Amino acid sequence: MNKTATILVDEDLCTRCGICSFVCPMSIIDPAADENTLPIVREVNADMCIACGHCEVTCPTHALLLNVRPDEKEEIPGGAGAVSAVDMEYYLKKRRSVRCFTAEPVAKEEILAVLDIARYAPSGSNGQPVQWTVIHNPKDVRRVAELTVEWLKTLIDIAHPLNVYAPVLIQAWESGDDVICRDAPHLLVAHVPENTPIASVDGIIALTHFEIAAQAFGIGTCWAGFVSMAALTYQPLREELGIPVGRTCAFAMMFGHPKYKTYGLPRRDPVEVTWR
Template identity: 25%
Template sequence: MKAVTIDKEKCNLCLVCVETSAGCFMKNDDSIEVLADDFTCVLCGHCVAACPVNAITHNIMDMSNFPEITGDGKLSTGDLLRHMRERRSHRAFLDKQVPKKDLEKLAEAVRYSPTGHNEQTVELVIIQNPERRKKLSNLGVDFYAGVADEAEKGLEEMKASGKAAPEQILESERTTGFLRMLAGARDAGLDPLLYDAPAVFIFHSTAKAVTASENCVIAAANAGMLARTMGLETTFVALFASAANTYPPLTGELGLPEGNKVYAVLVVGYPKIRYLRAVDRKQVSVRWE
């Protein structure tokens, strides 16, 4: 089946469809030939979105979900850059539920984020239930407590061997200390992984997707930026993502579809702390060519 149908009465041979696509169309003498079929079309929808005379009907995509773009669609560069610069990772949240409609908007940001080959592989688990969040976080901390035990053993062996360089020992002490801190924080009644956040977004994807990780991370970054427009703040939690993919009790508890992995985790909530200043960062190293 051809992926799209072109209404020859409406088509004005402007070639926009040819130019927006990667070889999906070919210009013949007096018509456009559709080459893409239901197997090769990546469902990007660019041809439908750009056709100035509405001549293209996609035969697979939902034609009722191509809303017209009105206005110039521009945000001010200064405002958007400031929005990005003032984003901070937040780890303390108000004890206040986020309305489901706002979480749904974040899920919408995920839906419309770009993915490699337009594979749209990103899936979400959104956790709002505090008991569930606590259970998952506890399993994550259990995992790191075990890793700390192993790291400590390794450190002792390293020291006893007398062969390790001082920097190696220092690095190992730093890692062990950090891992120990997580369990210590839990003992003190804190949630050092998911920060008692009212909502936790787990971004997962089939590991078969060539850009599985990028798909999830881009979606998470976009959701995090959108969250700020609703008074919400976020933090990426790679520590939880690694534990979820590595520690069988946590992997089992999460119960993702077979073959899926966690590639990003965002904690989301109303911030307890208001930052009064943006922060300094290293200059980006750029090689201009």
């Protein structure tokens, strides 16, 4: 067996069906030409592989192994992940943006479990550019909120989309109302490489996966828009968040255990669709 090959194929299990070749988004897998050959990625095309794993996971006989950390291959247990359309409907419809949290911290092990799910979010060319910073100490989250308010103070009397709202937000904060992080015990920051246009979208997608998965763990979330805007330009906040040089905040999300339960579904505008 060629240990440097892009894909490893079991000759006894491969049926030469060609699925691996059809699903490869880079079109670099040559299908078996006959019963005496196997699918192959020619060496000249090896660098084009984006390690997405489509070839491996769509092989019906488990004959193919993508040669990227092959010892970590994981099979899906029979029936695992099956969710009815009705369950999925209500699971997503009952999701709420949580702004009232209990003081009970979320265990780091639970946070890591949700992030482990979020790492499977799609990214452009499977670049996986998203890295995470978790502000776990509530006092540090409070400091992030304070710095965001400091940033808001710099917007007064300048041309900025928030300059009308800044005085109201500052007044609320100074009156004891945390309108920035909503007294959330934790804050999650997704950061991505700077000057890579699609990476910020990858960050939003990954955070969305975190938000959806968190609900199953009893964790409530809310997108931290003010923090995210401030983190783009306000250096004291960037330093507090520990965003590495060369990377930028894609977005931030507050999270914790919801203080209140959800008992119904709110109304939403009807779906607007244009069929072409």
